[in-house]
Amino acid sequence: MRSYRKELWFEVKGRREFINITPRVKECLKESGVREGLVLVNAMHITASVFINDDEPGLHQDYDKWLEELAPHEPVNQYRHNVGEDNADAHMKRQVMGREVVVAITEGRLDFGPWEQIFYGEFDGGRKKRVLVKIIGE
């Protein structure tokens, strides 16, 4: 069994953003040399997500608006977590969108349907944060 590990770093300037990280995960897979196996891609921070969906800007705006409705950022004092913090909403948004994805590797490639793309979802930006790529297989 082979294993491979890499951290991908991000620094989002604003509070929220979705970034397509599929090309970077593909590079990891190539570096790993794994032909058959699984790749785990997870946010290493608890106010961010990794998820798979469509690379379509209108949809990303819809997601942002929808998540704000489900778990509004303001007023920040509605959350007990926000004592010296203001990111409780980000902890909730991340649960809706998910922490991680597991993707099959088949014949050396991400085994994806036609529109699947991997995104980093930032909900509390303004500082450096990481995504872990872990590959096992052979």
Next chain:
Amino acid sequence: MRSYRKELWFEVKGRREFINITPRVKECLKESGVREGLVLVNAMHITASVFINDDEPGLHQDYDKWLEELAPHEPVNQYRHNVGEDNADAHMKRQVMGREVVVAITEGRLDFGPWEQIFYGEFDGGRKKRVLVKIIGE
């Protein structure tokens, strides 16, 4: 390490439906010959889910109603994604229910609690769509 891959195909006539795919995943496991490992079951489309819950029709009706409240299909023009499309709500419903499940394989069986069943959740039917079953182990 062994690996196994199969696509399961579905064509839901209406817009939304939940289908119990546990028997089909069990067949895959049997074909794979894997005794210890992991099985990944994921929707290959971004307006569908694979999730684990109860095979109880009342609950499925509750899920459908609840998801419609969280992310209504109509009016379709409330979503920026819906330019020439009408399925933005399906992209949201799928995030709540999830893209994938990972299930342990122990002694050649799905290592499940008493009521766990695997479902395909369709949120934008009317065409052929796929689920990927990927098994690794030995």
Next chain:
Amino acid sequence: MRSYRKELWFEVKGRREFINITPRVKECLKESGVREGLVLVNAMHITASVFINDDEPGLHQDYDKWLEELAPHEPVNQYRHNVGEDNADAHMKRQVMGREVVVAITEGRLDFGPWEQIFYGEFDGGRKKRVLVKIIGE
């Protein structure tokens, strides 16, 4: 490839609770002897979650309130599932928080960011329920 399996048992007295199970998963990892691989931690029951987030009591209160808003327990007769049951809301809360986490194992340790902790989320307590820990790797 090595594989390891353990069930963790819980009995929550009230209806809902979040329990940090990170120390118990670390014990499992140590017992397994696996240095590189993946650990799957999943609820074996369909009204409970395993998720990764912050071990902060204010946040857990926020989660509880938020989940009650998204899927209220009462009135119980608003749900079709609740015929001789009263836990339909728990099936919904569990979908938002998730069934499982997959965590990378690197050099014999859970490969975590600075604040990641694993929680058992109970949404329908008052009886014994289980979490599965399955480790594969070498």
